[in-house]
Amino acid sequence: MRPSGRKLSEMRPISIETGVTKHAEGSCLIKVGETHVLCTASLEEKAPPFLKGTGKGWVTAEYGMLPRATHTRNRREAAAGKQSGRTQEIQRLIGRALRAGFDTRALGERQITIDCDVIQADGGTRCASITGGWVALRLAVNKLLKSGQISTDPILDHVAAVSCGIYAGQPVLDLDYLEDSEAGTDGNFILTGSAKLIEVQMSAEGATFSRTEMGQLLDLAEAGIAELVAAQKAAVA
Amino acid sequence: MRPSGRKLSEMRPISIETGVTKHAEGSCLIKVGETHVLCTASLEEKAPPFLKGTGKGWVTAEYGMLPRATHTRNRREAAAGKQSGRTQEIQRLIGRALRAGFDTRALGERQITIDCDVIQADGGTRCASITGGWVALRLAVNKLLKSGQISTDPILDHVAAVSCGIYAGQPVLDLDYLEDSEAGTDGNFILTGSAKLIEVQMSAEGATFSRTEMGQLLDLAEAGIAELVAAQKAAVA
């Protein structure tokens, strides 16, 4: 029934390749099916101004899409002279999600910037960015721990994200582009490695949804997140 | 226990005054406690370019905050030369919410723009904007129906929004600014007049939340929405 032939509760193949760029303190290329996102973590030995003197650090994120990551070419945001509302909304979400599982005090007055650049898009780019962004963050933090710059691990748990939705009347896991364009209701679910909720965003387009449907999507999301966390573990092992 | 002395499930006083500006096709000043938002609906006899020739219209929204709506003055976005990510995220949400309960085909190739300008802020400005924005939209649509420009009511149901959160360990309804700054978990709930879900956005800051807590907040939200919808009905009667 799904365009890809997947089962309702079937994730797309997940691949996370680490160390893909030599300059970044942490990096990975995450592929969730045909959605490919390059995630890098950049460490700065200085916290943003609003944290000066607090002993706390910060994790922030930026998101971009290469102009031809999509079916037809999108205008380059740098050429347009500004980031779209969508881009800003997504990068705020990524940063918020990663900070939810992070102890900024243990980082000290440093900043880690996670850049998520979509190389190829097929739905779910914000979820892949969060899942891959966590891996880049993990690798950068490992370096700080190894070098002794910090002694307590600021990462409290895994953070991963997946989208689910009602497609053709059925709850399905991990929407691809075709499903996403058709789904009347969909949501992004961000969970920790221990299946606790960090962020839930569900939205209906031209329809409404019920609490029962919310529950079905959450069940699917929990299963998907478990797979994603396993892939994260394998990648950083 | 709440700073305002309210009970856990108690909304702030709601007031919706209509017809507050003489030029707009629809307008209201909504007050939810000390949060005051001026909402206007502006009709244009032309749909946006991407709908040309489809027979469908559009509802969109813009959001702004007067510089001194807040405790300390914020820089005017027009002077800064751009809308913040927060502003864009909010206005996208308002537009999406209002369209969820709206039949764009019944509107014909017209556009209605809902402007939500926060005169005074005390938490929950995006929810008040949605609730008040619906009233402005309702009034503008009434005019179109009355004049015979359209014959089918494009408004399918009420749309209203409220925030809930876990404050001091307890689920509370309709967060004010003090509660919002302290809440570890909070969410915005957008529902129809018949208590169906349109959008749910829950988010943890420095904590996680459980499905049980989600349920408690949803229960509160349903009760709050019922009050808001009653206020909408009274306002447009």
Added chain:
Amino acid sequence: MRPSGRKLSEMRPISIETGVTKHAEGSCLIKVGETHVLCTASLEEKAPPFLKGTGKGWVTAEYGMLPRATHTRNRREAAAGKQSGRTQEIQRLIGRALRAGFDTRALGERQITIDCDVIQADGGTRCASITGGWVALRLAVNKLLKSGQISTDPILDHVAAVSCGIYAGQPVLDLDYLEDSEAGTDGNFILTGSAKLIEVQMSAEGATFSRTEMGQLLDLAEAGIAELVAAQKAAVA
């Protein structure tokens, strides 16, 4: 002869309501007929950089118009990404006018920002902004005097503004929108409470004017300003 039925030398009804927003150090909603402007004064305990170390403070102003303050919706300046030339010209005028009756040395190294936001426009918004802006400034300064932060009153006199013009061949006081669009010559007159001149801006469109006409408009302006100053006095009493 006037569209509103007013006499040539008749002002529109003036109303100034103070304390309309709880966060600002001073605020009022001024209504001159159907022109409604919300004015707030925001105090900052720091002068702008160019006054650092001089012992002097500053009064500045910003002006905005809600998108649907006018007959048809105007594009939101924050969305357009810049303030129009008209907006900048008006806010420079408001700041200059208010400083003319102000001793910046008596304020000390502080800054007061007057925000004038037009809720509804029917001609004369810049004049209403100046008249109402003075009230907001007066209230903020009263607070500083009462708290003992300053001991000398920096406000030297009232400042108020009114527009006059040649409409249908006759000099008329306090132009509304209909008159303003038709007037071949019009001007803005800013005076002190003791009827001294601060700024005069007269301009012909598609016509010229004589010194005799200048005199007639000035006579009208003096009478109108007296009414506005009386309203200011009543408001801040």
Added chain:
Amino acid sequence: MRPSGRKLSEMRPISIETGVTKHAEGSCLIKVGETHVLCTASLEEKAPPFLKGTGKGWVTAEYGMLPRATHTRNRREAAAGKQSGRTQEIQRLIGRALRAGFDTRALGERQITIDCDVIQADGGTRCASITGGWVALRLAVNKLLKSGQISTDPILDHVAAVSCGIYAGQPVLDLDYLEDSEAGTDGNFILTGSAKLIEVQMSAEGATFSRTEMGQLLDLAEAGIAELVAAQKAAVA
């Protein structure tokens, strides 16, 4: 008593050289003392969109200052990414002034853009821009008349401008930079060749002014304008 040794009612030397740039339809370099402005008129065979189909044309103006026209270098507006409020206010004034003595219907659906670029500044750049801008406009219109593209002269009269002010307690004509920085009250006066008023802008800084002083400055302005108009006549002869 004046820094330059001029008499109270003495203009600076005026020089208007025409034909200074080979591409423009009209051009001049106007020098009023040490203030030098290059004015060009550019004809476009198309009116701006808001006049389409009306049979009317338009005259508009743009103003700029070379970065080192002033004592210390100013940031280039193109590099800053926007025109300052002062620049916009001045170019709006120039356009308005030139249109006041112009019959846009006689021009037909064309646009003439007057560019006024300050090569060297010593006070009074906006007045020199108007006076020189009129010469460039006159030359461009002459070309249209000569070629038969238009048959009725759209220029109704000369337009010229001069500043006057109260300097060291005395009314003086044609302020230079030193006087302008010190003057408590000053004004810009735009008149036609037949001494009718087009625009008067008087402004006090840290002082107020009286109607008697207004009259004195207007007397001076009328005398100065006569000299400027004579120079315009000589230049375009």
Added chain:
Amino acid sequence: MRPSGRKLSEMRPISIETGVTKHAEGSCLIKVGETHVLCTASLEEKAPPFLKGTGKGWVTAEYGMLPRATHTRNRREAAAGKQSGRTQEIQRLIGRALRAGFDTRALGERQITIDCDVIQADGGTRCASITGGWVALRLAVNKLLKSGQISTDPILDHVAAVSCGIYAGQPVLDLDYLEDSEAGTDGNFILTGSAKLIEVQMSAEGATFSRTEMGQLLDLAEAGIAELVAAQKAAVA
């Protein structure tokens, strides 16, 4: 003597992988040593406005660098709100180079946009962009030929680019980042497959260079280009 241990006339390893992104009409990932650039070609069935009705098409290019392509993170241009002068200079160069070996008439009224996004930078990113951009262009044109949309091949010859410079007193081929930062003189050389010159840009920093040195660098460039062209041929075979 070279930091990398390469011989003076030794290129870095070249790798060109095609078909790396599924949406673009042509794409490759070019690696010249540690410099990695993703090049995509996007076809639009419409020429830019200035070519409308001429029967000619256009090839243009855009260039970007991921924020962490470099040793330390660079600010994202989309977030900064504009493309730097360097970025604009490079993308103009890429477009000009590719058009030099291209018959825009044979393309018909179409546009092909080449996006060159630097994933990892180690010197020579503009040269790699041109060399890889040509491959993406070749693949997109092949599609048009195969589908019969065009019948004459608009590509006249290969286009490839390499940098050379005087490093530690010696002429060297294909500068990497370390060499590039130290070289007193360096240049970019763009040649066709038949070793004809398209563009030469040589520049001294803190030194000058002689015509003899120009000749030596050109000799090196010719050799390097031959290798690059061979790699292009292999890639598109």
Added chain:
Amino acid sequence: MRPSGRKLSEMRPISIETGVTKHAEGSCLIKVGETHVLCTASLEEKAPPFLKGTGKGWVTAEYGMLPRATHTRNRREAAAGKQSGRTQEIQRLIGRALRAGFDTRALGERQITIDCDVIQADGGTRCASITGGWVALRLAVNKLLKSGQISTDPILDHVAAVSCGIYAGQPVLDLDYLEDSEAGTDGNFILTGSAKLIEVQMSAEGATFSRTEMGQLLDLAEAGIAELVAAQKAAVA
């Protein structure tokens, strides 16, 4: 054969008038035929931030074109809100060229900004800007030497620039606008007073060029530069 009737190796008449603006530390108006550029040097007693504490100064350049310097009016970059890629490319080139013949250490922690504003354009504006910019720089540095602010001359040699190209199959010196628009190959050549090369930029449009042609153009350029340097010497004598 050349549109102007010049011989293949004939420069246009060169004129360099110094001291053309009273505020700048150095200034000249350079005319190369009908191309006229006003060049000013502005001294700031402070180096840019990246040189703080190094004892070195900086020379930088900005370039602009008056809107009607060209055949048809160009949009004012300040009004457009940004400098074009072409403008940025040119001003980067001017700054780089002038620094190549300059000892920034001998300047001390100061900055000299060279503004090159094109009053009238007829091809070769960037070359005229460099040649004239050097004169403005020389005059500003002379002032520093004369006043004793610096004791070592930071200017190492003359810097001048000229364009050459293949026009109608022949190598020609100093292209004017008509030749520039037609030339298949052209280049800008920046040399020192002792004929050493600083920068060479050669580019083919719709053609390619050979090393022999490069040599011919270089020969012409060397001859042209000698004339330009002689004009510089005469101007600053």
